[in-house]
Amino acid sequence: MKKLIDLHLHLDGSVPYQTVRKLLAEEGKSLPEAELRKRLSVSPDCRNLDEYLDKFDFPLSLMQTAENLRLIVKELLQELRGQGLVYTEIRFAPQRHTKFLTQAEAVQAALAGRDDFYAWQKEQEGPDLHVNFLLCLMRLVGQDEANWETVKVARDFMDQGVAGLDLAGPENEEVANRKYAPFFQQAKEWGIPYTIHAGEAAGPESMREALALGTKRIGHGIRCQEDPALVKDLVEDGISLECCASSNLNTKVFNQIAEYPLRSMLGQKLRVTLNTDNMTVSATNLPHEYQLMEKQGLTKSEERQLYLNSVRAAFASQEEKERLLALLEE
Numbered sequence: 001m002k003k004l005i006d007l008h009l010h011l012d013g014s015v016p017y018q019t020v021r022k023l024l025a026e027e028g029k030s031l032p033e034a035e036l037r038k039r040l041s042v043s044p045d046c047r048n049l050d051e052y053l054d055k056f057d058f059p060l061s062l063m064q065t066a067e068n069l070r071l072i073v074k075e076l077l078q079e080l081r082g083q084g085l086v087y088t089e090i091r092f093a094p095q096r097h098t099k100f101l102t103q104a105e106a107v108q109a110a111l112a113g114r115d116d117f118y119a120w121q122k123e124q125e126g127p128d129l130h131v132n133f134l135l136c137l138m139r140l141v142g143q144d145e146a147n148w149e150t151v152k153v154a155r156d157f158m159d160q161g162v163a164g165l166d167l168a169g170p171e172n173e174e175v176a177n178r179k180y181a182p183f184f185q186q187a188k189e190w191g192i193p194y195t196i197h198a199g200e201a202a203g204p205e206s207m208r209e210a211l212a213l214g215t216k217r218i219g220h221g222i223r224c225q226e227d228p229a230l231v232k233d234l235v236e237d238g239i240s241l242e243c244c245a246s247s248n249l250n251t252k253v254f255n256q257i258a259e260y261p262l263r264s265m266l267g268q269k270l271r272v273t274l275n276t277d278n279m280t281v282s283a284t285n286l287p288h289e290y291q292l293m294e295k296q297g298l299t300k301s302e303e304r305q306l307y308l309n310s311v312r313a314a315f316a317s318q319e320e321k322e323r324l325l326a327l328l329e330e
């Protein structure tokens, strides 16, 4: 089995089907399989990022208690380990789990789920999966107060399993990345690393704005291909890009996998990584993403480069990075 690293995986978009069934059953509910798929995963006629983001409402409705969050994290991690993952950074926006919980309580619940998984993992054979969490600020109008709270919660839980921040949500002028500068200025002062979604629905300009906020990592960033000068800057500054092929096909950034420029970006010496984004919404997993790219001719040495790029980009300790590099040589 390949050893894999996923740096861009949203918790609410990756709730395992079996866990959803279990949680519905606890409420005395069930849904026919076809209906469940329709509620959780995008159909082939999904037109854009906004339609894609609609698929998060249903899973989020099940993620409002500490018990549910804890179980979802544990079962997702068990599934990821079974797919060969050895390190992952799971991201979520604690402010979207506050129907009954505070943001800090939502983070504690996720960490408890990780502890449950670690306890289970002790009894398993094979390489361990290590996990860190990234907390997402939401790129939505009217969320400033909640976003400030998230920055503070990240500071309070750094080194307890939270490893950084993200900025996620729709991409448009009203919520342009540059408008979030004060949050990331504060994060920088507190030594919290961050990544920012850019260059997905919005073009190269959104990536330039993300870079101006001081980010070393960009979520997606695939649309840098429209701007050769930007590509040059990204290479020179060693910026890591968290690419997610199936997700970009769902949101129609690309119409077919043959157009997906991952291999040519590796050829441009961009620090590209391959990730899932949303396993359940996109009905994918990381082994499947690699298979898609292999069908496009991904070579063993390119695959190795993707792994090395992920290790370099990870918001992990030096010790953890050394473990990951050693695993590659086994």
Ligand SMILES: [Zn+2]
Pocket (backbone or CB within 6 Å): 008, 010, 168, 197, 219, 277
């Ligand atoms: Zn994402």
